[in-house]
Amino acid sequence: MSDQQLAHVLERAAQLDADDHLAVYRELFVGVDAAAEGGAAASADVVVSYLDGNSLGRPLKTVGPLLAAFVEGAWGGRLIRGWDEQWMRLPTLIADELAAACLGAASGQTLIGDSTTVLLYKMLRACAAARPDRTEIVVDTDNFPTDRYLVEGIAAERGLTVRWITTAPDSGLTTDQLAAAVGPQTAVVLVSHVAYRSGYLTDLAELTSIAHEAGALVVWDLCHSVGSVPLELDAANVDVAVGCTYKYLNGGPGSPAFVYVRRDLQGELRQPVQGWFGHADPFAMGPGYEPAAGMARFQSGTPPVIGMLAMREMIALIGQAGIHSVRAKSVALTEFTIELTDELLTPLGVVITSPQDAGRRGSHVTLDHPEFRRVVAELWQQGVLPDFRAPFGLRVGLSPLSTSFTELATGLLAVRAALQSPAG
Ligand SMILES: *Cc1c(COP(=O)(O)O)cnc(C)c1O
Numbered sequence: 001m002s003d004q005q006l007a008h009v010l011e012r013a014a015q016l017d018a019d020d021h022l023a024v025y026r027e028l029f030v031g032v033d034a035a036a037e038g039g040a041a042a043s044a045d046v047v048v049s050y051l052d053g054n055s056l057g058r059p060l061k062t063v064g065p066l067l068a069a070f071v072e073g074a075w076g077g078r079l080i081r082g083w084d085e086q087w088m089r090l091p092t093l094i095a096d097e098l099a100a101a102c103l104g105a106a107s108g109q110t111l112i113g114d115s116t117t118v119l120l121y122k123m124l125r126a127c128a129a130a131r132p133d134r135t136e137i138v139v140d141t142d143n144f145p146t147d148r149y150l151v152e153g154i155a156a157e158r159g160l161t162v163r164w165i166t167t168a169p170d171s172g173l174t175t176d177q178l179a180a181a182v183g184p185q186t187a188v189v190l191v192s193h194v195a196y197r198s199g200y201l202t203d204l205a206e207l208t209s210i211a212h213e214a215g216a217l218v219v220w221d222l223c224h225s226v227g228s229v230p231l232e233l234d235a236a237n238v239d240v241a242v243g244c245t246y247k248y249l250n251g252g253p254g255s256p257a258f259v260y261v262r263r264d265l266q267g268e269l270r271q272p273v274q275g276w277f278g279h280a281d282p283f284a285m286g287p288g289y290e291p292a293a294g295m296a297r298f299q300s301g302t303p304p305v306i307g308m309l310a311m312r313e314m315i316a317l318i319g320q321a322g323i324h325s326v327r328a329k330s331v332a333l334t335e336f337t338i339e340l341t342d343e344l345l346t347p348l349g350v351v352i353t354s355p356q357d358a359g360r361r362g363s364h365v366t367l368d369h370p371e372f373r374r375v376v377a378e379l380w381q382q383g384v385l386p387d388f389r390a391p392f393g394l395r396v397g398l399s400p401l402s403t404s405f406t407e408l409a410t411g412l413l414a415v416r417a418a419l420q421s422p423a424g
Contacts, residue, residue, distance in 0.1 A: 013409035022321055022329050025401040029058040049411030051386040053399025054364045057250030063310045091303045092295055094312050095258055101319035104232035109263050111295040113303050116244040116257040117146045123240045124154050126269040127188040127217040134187035140165040140173045144196045147221055170353040172200030178207050182214035189216055194224035194362030197389055199354040201362045205236035228330050228363035230323045233260055251311030256304045275300035326400045330363040333398035336405055337365040344416045364397040375418040384414040
């Protein structure tokens with residue numbers, strides 16, 4: 001490939017940015033001004049290309065002032081009065097904003113709190129307990145580690161059997177596979193909507209109905225879809241869904257997770273971490289646990305108020321842009337990733353291990369090459385930040401409102417240059 005052809009890649013990217021009606025949103029994020037657009041100024045301090053927004057989204061510029069104002073005003077000024085005045089309501093208030101902007105869910109069915117791992121544990125336990133005569137939990141072998149480990153632990157605690165579905169690492173759980181695995185013995189199924197490794201986008205409505213036909217409950221893990229793929233949880237008759245808020249919802253490192261429980265199921269489910277915040281009357285401080293009505297029963301302890309503030313800004317932004325427009329940009333970015341990979345990287349031995357069909361793909365593309373461990377370490381030194389997933393995977397994460405086509409092209413050109421430079 002000639003220098004001219006390489007330069008043409010950046011011109012094409014610039015044209016896609018010029019035609020992108022969501023491009024204006026990028027300016028609202030911290031750090032994008034520092035990025036040397038289209039340049040390759042190598043410095044570990046300057047992020048030239050951020051391709052890991054699917055692991056940790058960039059902060060919005062409004063978040064710094066917002067947090068400072070919270071410390072001065074709400075926390076420092078209102079002190080303990082803040083709980084009654086507002087903070088007690090935030091876990092359901094912000095969750096309902098999320099439900100409207102991203103989940104396709106009516107209000108009163110979503111709650112923010114805990115981490116994804118803790119919420120998955122609580123909900124899997126609650127679902128298993130709601131099917132006491134059934135003996136199996138179904139999960140796939142390529143699900144996210146925390147999901148698999150939790151299932152193993154809960155099976156051991158409850159004397160259940162894990163039914164593993166072996167999924168191909170370059171795709172994900174199919175409807176046929178699930179149909180073959182569920183039956184009268186299935187208590188609960190745990191599925192990731194978008195596979196963290198391959199980016200495979202499962203058919204949420206179809207898988208849900210297959211599990212329901214077998215009388216099982218389904219817990220959906222939405223970590224890699226919420227904020228980038230439109231969801232219709234109510235329409236799909238989803239039972240329970242859990243997701244994190246620091247990936248495409250830009251809530252910041254360790255921001256709390258969310259849980260959705262379909263309204264008619266809420267009274268039936270009892271979660272195992274029965275702390276005072278899930279009690280019907282927490283401030284009565286009475287003897288004996290009695291679960292609250294509605295989503296409050298899925299709380300355990302004091303809600304993480306500061307952790308909820310940043311995501312609220314991003315939820316509002318997604319609402320403004322519209323989740324379907326966000327998805328359209330995400331598809332355009334993953335399509336461009338595949339197009340450029342075919343041109344720039346396939347000739348160097350790189351293999352695409354994400355679905356080719358955009359309809360079956362989330363918002364990242366995974367590439368494989370035996371040298372990617374070295375390549376990613378070198379790229380990080382240059383301010384080009386994809387992530388590495390052992391053994392050979394380089395994940396290109398596209399966060400639709402903050403990633404530009406130029407940033408993406410710059411990153412993939414850097415991957416090509418690093419692959420061409422000898423090891424060592
Ligand atoms: C990121 C991610 C998690 C993270 O769980 P934490 O409790 O936030 O560490 C869980 N499941 C999936 C599928 C993920 O992608």
